[in-house]
Amino acid sequence: MLNHRISNIITALAAVGVIYAVFFIVPPVEGLGEKVRIVFFHIPAAWISVMAFVLSALWALRYLNTHQIEYDRKSATAAGLGFFFCLLATISGALFAKITWGAYWNWDPRQTTIFILLLLYGASFALRTAIHDIDQRAKISSAYSLLSIVVMPFLVFVIPRYYSSLHPSPVINSAAKIAMDPVMLYTLIAALLVASALFRQLFIYYIERTRRRDLAQKDSPEGGGRL
Amino acid sequence: MTKQHTISLFIIFSFLIFCAVTYTHSLSPYVSFAEARTTKGTVQVKGTLSADNIAYLPESNQLRFRLRDDAGEEALIVYTGTKPEGLEHTASIVAIGRYQNNQFAADKLLIKCPSKYQRSVNR
Numbered sequence: 001m002l003n004h005r006i007s008n009i010i011t012a013l014a015a016v017g018v019i020y021a022v023f024f025i026v027p028p029v030e031g032l033g034e035k036v037r038i039v040f041f042h043i044p045a046a047w048i049s050v051m052a053f054v055l056s057a058l059w060a061l062r063y064l065n066t067h068q069i070e071y072d073r074k075s076a077t078a079a080g081l082g083f084f085f086c087l088l089a090t091i092s093g094a095l096f097a098k099i100t101w102g103a104y105w106n107w108d109p110r111q112t113t114i115f116i117l118l119l120l121y122g123a124s125f126a127l128r129t130a131i132h133d134i135d136q137r138a139k140i141s142s143a144y145s146l147l148s149i150v151v152m153p154f155l156v157f158v159i160p161r162y163y164s165s166l167h168p169s170p171v172i173n174s175a176a177k178i179a180m181d182p183v184m185l186y187t188l189i190a191a192l193l194v195a196s197a198l199f200r201q202l203f204i205y206y207i208e209r210t211r212r213r214d215l216a217q218k219d220s221p222e223g224g225g226r227l
Numbered sequence: 228m229t230k231q232h233t234i235s236l237f238i239i240f241s242f243l244i245f246c247a248v249t250y251t252h253s254l255s256p257y258v259s260f261a262e263a264r265t266t267k268g269t270v271q272v273k274g275t276l277s278a279d280n281i282a283y284l285p286e287s288n289q290l291r292f293r294l295r296d297d298a299g300e301e302a303l304i305v306y307t308g309t310k311p312e313g314l315e316h317t318a319s320i321v322a323i324g325r326y327q328n329n330q331f332a333a334d335k336l337l338i339k340c341p342s343k344y345q346r347s348v349n350r
Contacts, residue, residue: 027347028346029345030341030346031313031340031341031343032341032343033347036344039344100338100340101321101339102336103337106256106271106337107256108256112254113254147239150243151243159251159254162251163254164257166321168339168340179344179345180344181344181345183346
């Protein structure tokens, strides 16, 4: 627990450093000007959500292979955090859209696909809460997580690139090169690392909380000792 | 994998492919001028400025310019309202409105900024 506190403090300090760099070190860019600063929140949120969905599917697969409830906990927690970061990406994206395009929401292909992604993972929570039997819930939501991961790359990577969109081109362009000012690139990498650390801290916190809740349920007379 | 699993997976993937084929067209709100001409309601046409010929008429607060849609067709856009910031330097423009009398009457203009991520030379 002490280690978790120390890494919490390190993550918070690194986050303050990155926020300082975003607002005071990153230069304004051609075209976007000062508006570019939102990119350093928007891109990490989107990347972390994709990473979380992939982790969720990997743990779901491990659950189906081993039937150890710990993997289901990890899978569900990663999906929950993925949804949260996806929501942050959607909100920061809508703000970015307002200040660049002129409208918060225009059902642009990027916006439509992220909306479907939110619905897809949002539905998985509804599914989990509807099933009370722990093993049944773990099995069904693991299968759901694996099906979602098949759809996710199409929604995030394929469809938005297929249609012409108002969304800026990806940072890694079609020639697989990063056309970015070095200061911006280092700040973006630092922001990605901090966002990953933030994900890790939140993940540990929620896993611990779920574990405690499950144990309390197991000990209660209604719990039935199903763990 | 049992026979039941194979059948369920087949049904799920057939449904996904069906959805992909049927609904992909509706994933993009943007249409060409050719489609805009045949549509009665409000549509969104996405394209690029065909030349640096943006005319602004202050007395009627009207903006007139030619837009080339993604299919390559050009048409005159007439927009009443404040000129969006940096219109001349945009990567592409979305005009929302309707096609009438051989011109596109836009109620709203959305702007795509060029994403260069390079230091501004003015500073």
